[in-house]
Structures are given as structure tokens and as C-alpha cells.
Amino acid sequence: MCRLRWFAKLRGLGAQKLAKSPGGKILTPPFFFILLTALSAPLRADEAMLTSVDALLERASRALQESNYQGRFTYEFGSTLETLEIVHIVKDGVEYERITHLNGPEREFLRNGRRHDCISAGSALLRGSLVPQMGGTVSLAQNYHFYIRGRDRIAGRDAEVVQVVPKDEFRYGMTLAVDRVSGLPLMSLTTVSNKNAIERFQFIELEVGGPIAETELTPVAQHHSRLDGARVPCGSQPASSPHWRAAWLPPGFVLSQVSNDERGDILTYTDGIASFTIFVEPIRNPANYKQGVARRGATVALMSSLAVRGAPYSVVLVGEVPVTTAQQVVSSFSGAN
């Protein structure tokens, strides 16, 4: 299925070029055929690499939102190993999913309501789009190199392995293995300095496509969290916040979601691959206020404070970015005027 789309894209590209070419009259069918073949010929190595990784990532992003699948996977960091189960169903264009931790204390997430064709700013970036930001545009390729590393077998499936290498020190890298048949990601490593992995996700078993019984979505745990998928902003335009401003962001990060609740404001930033969320709230009880840095696998939590017009606020950044990035973002985070 991927190949068809790939050719369609190419054919579309070819058609565009033909339409624009000045010598339109001479483009008789045989010529068209020859031209198309020429366009289908291998591009320069790096272009070919970028386009096929583009296609891989876009396909992975789509497959996650648009397919029916269920399976089990592991999550590891340090000496911790978690096992989880996932069920994802699309019904009448709406996504329903259940994610259950299979070991340790009960943790379960049920998320319904997002439309399968909802493309947030982060998803748009992941799919290779240009997203506007502060007078310019950002794209995934500006901030990461991509390399196809070969094949592997994961959860009994044939996978393509892609290495995603950051162009700066402000973010982590990733090694991703994608199912060649369904496009779903089967394994993901978050890497530091392209050498060491600090966390790993990997499917052990996976069924894709075909109908999945809705009963599979029934919560298993006594305590479970219900999340409203419809809350996610769709549309590739990044959000904006009237109250807060991150004067410095690592290149390529955009504000993708702003929300607030009775506690305070919540701002999420992403570059398409990595994300972090900043929680800002007034400090009501100074005795409860903590500051410092905590880490868990690839996730950092940085707790700090901020004064706006004399009032103290607590600022907490949680995300999968290096600590120095978190520090730099938080130190330049301030109230907007």
C-alpha cells in the first residue's frame, strides 16, 4: 500500500512538472511515459533517502491514527521493564483506544473522541509539513538527519529501521523500526549522542487491520483514566498563548497546545518527534513549593519558579529533552505583556 502512494506522489509530481513545461504540445503519450520513467529513476542518494524516510514517518503517523490494531509491548529504561497492552479501533471516523499497564499497580488509559483525520501541529511536522512559527517555518528535516539502517524482525514482523539523528544538542535522537506491511512503529529507542539508548519501546505481539471487537476496549483495571481525545487541537497551525512566552526554544519546536484548568496554564511544545509540557501555576502555599530536577528514563521534570508582577508562579517542565534544554527553556520563560 505504501508503494502505491509513493508512486501516486511521484506521478502527481510528474504531472505537475508536465503541466508547467513550456513545450506542452510535444508531450504525446509516449513522451509522457518516457518522462515518467525518467522521473521514477533513482534520485540522488540523499534525496531518495529523505523522501523514503518521509514516506515511512508519514505512514507511521497515519497508521497509528487510522488503523485498527491491538497488541502488547514493553517499555524499558534503567532496570525498569513495563509491559503494556494496547487496543486501537477506528469507528465512524473516530478513534477509540485503551492502553493498559500489565504489571505493577493498575494504570489504564482510555481515550476516545479524536477524529482519525485530525492532524495536530506535531503530527504535521512528523509527516514532513512546513509549520509556520514566528515569522518563518519549521520542518522536521531542519532539525534531524535521517538514515535507513536496514531491516530487522520484531514481534514476528518484517521491519525497516530508521535512525533519526538530531542536528543539535538540544534534543535526543531516535532509532525507529517500522512494520513494512502495516506501517506501524514496532520499536523505538530514544538515544543520546547517537550511542546510548535511555529508553526503549518494543512490540512483542501485534495484530493489525480487520475488525476488532469493541469489547476489547472495556477497561480492565478498577481505576482507569478517561481522556477526551476531542480536546486535541486539529489543524497544523500551532497554538498561541496570551499569557506566557518562551523567549527561547530549541530550533524547530512549536507551541502545539495551550490549555488551562483550575490550577493554572499548560503549554505543550513539540518538534514533531520530541515534546515537552510546561505547567505554570501561582504558588499558593510556599511550604509545598519544591524546586529541582528529576529524571525518569528519557523524561525530565524541572521545577522552578517565576515572578510576574511580583506574584510568584511555579513553572514545571516535563518532557523528553536533555536537562540542559529544559533549563534553558525555563530560564527564558516569562509572562507575556
Next chain:
Amino acid sequence: MTSNSSDQLFESLSAMVDNEANELEVRRILKNLDSNPELMERWRRYHLIGSALRKERSVHVSSPGKLVESVALYIDSAPSQARPDSRSQQSGSWRDLLGKSAVAASFAATLVLGFNFMGGRDSDPVLTAAAPTPAPAPMNSPVVASALHTPVGFEVPVPEARTVSTLPGATLSPTIPVSVQAFSQMDDITDPATQQLLNKLLIEHAERASAHGSLGIMPFARVSRMNAEPVSAR
């Protein structure tokens, strides 16, 4: 003190700022701080340079003693949670064993020691070698985490922190390269209330991260084992 050893100290200080000093060098620097005002002055300068480069808010290094006191206090408080509880050993209930076996990993308190002022590398616990080749590498437990898990499952601060706290007569000096950018002190975040808060925030973040790239479902797997109350849809 001969000028030779002074130069050595300055070199070690430089290395420490670049996150390349070894334990011995750090100890030597600390020992010599009181007797070597030039050393203290250089540290102060390095720190301010780093601060300025990163356009941080100005840090008041005028009261460095206070800062280090809180750092030291923090360090001292941390080990008590890592030491095996003799009582639970005797009681031997399976629950205690579960707690000590570092299975329930939650948020690690990293004291950001050894971070490069100039915005360099993290000291990340190593999980496994990232596979540029498709074959996955075997898992290795990182030394830091496994050795120092607390009952709640925290990764205790990196070893350098513990070394400093046990130095006999160590003068609490500001040459510990703590990234002071936003903090006047580092609080102990290993208490259950803070851990629970952090886990809650992690769940919120996971929900958003999974909707915005990050390839979907994975963020939810990061949620820790702290008993977080069910999150209601907001």
C-alpha cells in the same frame, strides 16, 4: 602550595566544568578551596560566564555558602532512603522485598552535578547501546540506577554527590558545579507527595505528547507506578 600544584588544580577545575574531571580531581579541588582563593575566584568566573552564555537570570553568587549548605543537606537526606531498612529485612514481608527490589521506579532526583556550564552533555543513565545496525543490543542495567534505588524506586543522585557528602572535613564550597540557573536551592523531591505530583504531570504530558507527534501510544507507557488518582477528562 607550589605553583605547579596550583596549575594542576586550575586544570582540574577546568576539566570539572567540562564534565571531564574524575572523582579524585573533584576531591582535591574541594580540599584546596579554602587555601586557594584564586581557585574559588576562577570557579565563580566560570560559572558566571556559563550563566551569561545561556542568558540566564543573574545568580547571586555572593552567598555561595548558603547554596552549598542546602545542597549538602539534600545530599545527606537522600542516602537515608537508599539504605536498606533493617526493620523490613527482619519482617521479610513480600511487600518490603518488592519495594527494595527497585521494581517500582519513579522519578529520579538528579542533583545536576557535573553538568557542563557551557551547555554540554547530560550524564544519562545508559540503557543499552543504540543500534545503528538493526540487531538490538543486550540490555545493561546502568550502574547509577540499580545501585541506588530507594524503596519508592527513585534513582538517587549521581555518585559524585554522595562522594562529596562523605568527604571528611569537606568545606562546603561553591565549586560543586551545580547548575544554579533557576534554583537557589535544590529540594528533596523524593517524598511521596512530590512524586505523586510529578507522576500526575507526566500523565498530562503523556496525553498531549501522544497527540502531537511522538508516534502515538508510547508516552502513556512512561507513566510511573505511583498510585496516581484517575485523571478526569478536562
